[in-house]
Amino acid sequence: MGDIRLMKGNEVIAEAAIRCGCDGYFGYPITPQSEIMETLMIRRPEQETGMVVVQAESEVAAINMVYGGASCGKKVMTSSSSPGISLKAEGITYLAGAELPALLVNIVRGGPGLGTIQPAQSDYFQAVKGGGHGDYKLIVLAPASVQEMNDFVDLSFELSFKYLNPAMILSDGVIGQMMEKVELSDFKPRWTAEEIEKISGSWATTGKKKGIKRRISTSLDLDSAKQEVFNHKLQAKYRAMEENEVRFEKIDCDDADYLFVAYGSSARICQKAIEIARAKGIKVGLLRPITLFPYPTKQIQEMLGQVKGILSVEMSAGQMVEDVRLAVEGKVPVEHFGRYGGIIPTPDEVVEALEQNFLGE
Amino acid sequence: MTATTELKNIISEENKVYGKTSVLLDNEMHYCPGCTHGVIHKAIAEVIEDMDIQEETIGVSPVGCSVLAYNYLDIDWQQAAHGRAPALATATTRLMPEKYVFTYQGDGDLASIGCAEIMHACNRGENIVVFFVNNGIYGMTGGQMAPTTLEGQVTATSPYGRDCQTTGFPMKISEMVSLLPGTRYVTRESAETAGAVRKLKKAVKKAFANTRENKGLSFIEIVGTCSSGWKQTPVQSNEWMKEHMFPYYPLGTLKDE
Numbered sequence: 001m002g003d004i005r006l007m008k009g010n011e012v013i014a015e016a017a018i019r020c021g022c023d024g025y026f027g028y029p030i031t032p033q034s035e036i037m038e039t040l041m042i043r044r045p046e047q048e049t050g051m052v053v054v055q056a057e058s059e060v061a062a063i064n065m066v067y068g069g070a071s072c073g074k075k076v077m078t079s080s081s082s083p084g085i086s087l088k089a090e091g092i093t094y095l096a097g098a099e100l101p102a103l104l105v106n107i108v109r110g111g112p113g114l115g116t117i118q119p120a121q122s123d124y125f126q127a128v129k130g131g132g133h134g135d136y137k138l139i140v141l142a143p144a145s146v147q148e149m150n151d152f153v154d155l156s157f158e159l160s161f162k163y164l165n166p167a168m169i170l171s172d173g174v175i176g177q178m179m180e181k182v183e184l185s186d187f188k189p190r191w192t193a194e195e196i197e198k199i200s201g202s203w204a205t206t207g208k209k210k211g212i213k214r215r216i217s218t219s220l221d222l223d224s225a226k227q228e229v230f231n232h233k234l235q236a237k238y239r240a241m242e243e244n245e246v247r248f249e250k251i252d253c254d255d256a257d258y259l260f261v262a263y264g265s266s267a268r269i270c271q272k273a274i275e276i277a278r279a280k281g282i283k284v285g286l287l288r289p290i291t292l293f294p295y296p297t298k299q300i301q302e303m304l305g306q307v308k309g310i311l312s313v314e315m316s317a318g319q320m321v322e323d324v325r326l327a328v329e330g331k332v333p334v335e336h337f338g339r340y341g342g343i344i345p346t347p348d349e350v351v352e353a354l355e356q357n358f359l360g361e
Numbered sequence: 362m363t364a365t366t367e368l369k370n371i372i373s374e375e376n377k378v379y380g381k382t383s384v385l386l387d388n389e390m391h392y393c394p395g396c397t398h399g400v401i402h403k404a405i406a407e408v409i410e411d412m413d414i415q416e417e418t419i420g421v422s423p424v425g426c427s428v429l430a431y432n433y434l435d436i437d438w439q440q441a442a443h444g445r446a447p448a449l450a451t452a453t454t455r456l457m458p459e460k461y462v463f464t465y466q467g468d469g470d471l472a473s474i475g476c477a478e479i480m481h482a483c484n485r486g487e488n489i490v491v492f493f494v495n496n497g498i499y500g501m502t503g504g505q506m507a508p509t510t511l512e513g514q515v516t517a518t519s520p521y522g523r524d525c526q527t528t529g530f531p532m533k534i535s536e537m538v539s540l541l542p543g544t545r546y547v548t549r550e551s552a553e554t555a556g557a558v559r560k561l562k563k564a565v566k567k568a569f570a571n572t573r574e575n576k577g578l579s580f581i582e583i584v585g586t587c588s589s590g591w592k593q594t595p596v597q598s599n600e601w602m603k604e605h606m607f608p609y610y611p612l613g614t615l616k617d618e
């Protein structure tokens with residue numbers, strides 16, 4: 001440790017990938033995340049660590065390259081922004097269905113459709129509720145700083161190999177584009193063929209060795225009875241994630257009468273809003289979900305005896321607020337404040353929304 | 362000599378002229394009678410055995426009738442989304458350059474939904490083998506029109522015969538990919554006679570040898586039949602194929618560099 005730099009969030013994703021022993025990146029350019037592949041192309045990791053970087057012909061091809069690479073037991077990743085992630089939905093559900101590990105990065109921009117290139121959080125539903133077809137979930141991590149962009153790359157790979165499930169870093173154009181001080185991780189070597197055999201030997205399609213069972217990477221089973229058993233297994237896996245992998249941060253919650261729930265960029269805005277509100281004598285705290293799936297439902301519930309109202313602050317028309325309401329079950333009022341289409345809310349607006357909703361002003 | 366001892370003498374190692382390759386599993390195939398997929402599977406499996414590359418070969422199966430190809434060849438497999446096999450194969454060969462990676466795709470899979478993926482894998486010259494089974498129809502979904510369906514051909518979605526003015530023209534994929542600098546070897550084969558299968562096996566061997574020598578992409582189209590989709594008997598299908606498919610999709614090597 002100790003390699004401290006001033007870097008853009010997107011560049012850090014690339015650097016962290018090289019340093020954590022990633023084997024392959026497959027992507028297609030789209031603003032505001034193109035610096036990820038650009039940085040990789042400049043860094044030439046193929047020469048340094050052997051990491052393969054391919055500019056695919058489309059997002060559809062890129063995610064299916066990820067599927068092929070993941071099938072080989074390799075640490076592979078892709079990145080994109082909203083319209084590109086929609087195209088990747090096909091491959092993502094195949095990855096989930098074939099139970100393969102992979103890192104997906106979404107640097108969200110405002111939509112729907114081609115929308116804008118400005119930051120938004122309007123892909124929350126797509127990220128945490130499935131997004132593609134079938135009953136599946138991604139592990140979704142929401143960084144709120146350039147440092148977390150670094151830290152969550154390795155963490156995503158760790159979790160996705162632990163659960164054999166794709167993981168997504170859900171960030172946005174603010175964090176992707178902003179520069180901050182970051183302490184980069186130390187270099188880890190890429191796994192050797194022997195290590196892959198040890199870690200992923202039961203499923204990685206590396207060529208059928210004599211005497212061991214051949215491996216098939218597939219999500220197909222035409223037998224509905226077997227398909228249901230498989231779906232049970234997937235659901236059990238998601239419950240285990242909910243049991244073991246919830247990550248969150250609480251800020252100024254000890255004496256809070258009101259609570260902001262916000263992730264990523266919105267959480268940073270809420271931190272400033274807390275200062276403004278507290279200066280006015282309004283005791284408000286912040287619960288920041290770091291994992292959006294699994295969601296910190298219990299942690300929100302633990303605040304219910306204490307707070308009089310909860311404001312979900314998001315750069316969307318109201319998506320995460322549904323999960324807050326599910327956690328709260330009507331026990332205290334839950335409201336939503338959001339700007340969208342690429343507009344970033346100001347801390348003053350957030351405080352105003354808190355006052356209007358809960359303090360009758 | 363009794364009849365039994367005579368038989369025993371005949372069934373002896375030195376008299377053996379043919380045996381099923383162990384690369385082909387014993388599973389009963391799900392293909393319809395007269396379908397070409399099974400014969401092609403066997404040809405590929407036999408070449409894998411001959412070349413002794415079973416442990417190093419990874420197949421990518423498609424969506425379509427041969428989606429279950431992995432049930433028949435005893436190698437590691439990846440099952441791709443409809444049309445995307447070349448993308449999976451690209452990553453697999455890039456990440457494990459010493460392996461033999463092949464895709465196995467139908468005409469709906471490769472020429473329609475996966476048209477972009479195959480063109481770009483060919484254009485990049487990925488070190489893989491592509492098997493393109495052209496039966497001119499969507500077999501699995503019940504015989505709809507494919508990009509390769511011939512003019513006037515009746516299918517479930519061209520019930521009055523394919524009208525090229527409104528549906529476009531039958532695509533000559535091998536001709537198209539042979540124009541791309543990334544392809545090394547492009548050939549069009551068939552599998553309806555023992556002779557054709559022998560030629561096919563020669564092509565398969567050459568293609569895998571290209572992989573071994575890191576020469577880039579080999580593309581083998583196999584013109585085949587779909588008796589169910591064509592609504593013909595297997596014998597009629599073969600005749601119809603020779604009469605109608607071969608003139609439009611002429612057999613032979615298009616490129617060998």
Ligand SMILES: Cc1ncc(C[n+]2csc(CCOP(=O)(O)OP(=O)(O)O)c2C)c(N)n1
Binds near residue numbers: 425443466507
């Ligand atoms: C995304 C998607 N679209 C459509 C389908 C339905 N589908 C399954 S097989 C097939 C056609 C396959 O035809 P072809 O590639 O010619 O293979 P064949 O069955 O003739 O061997 C289609 C359209 C699918 N599985 N996935």
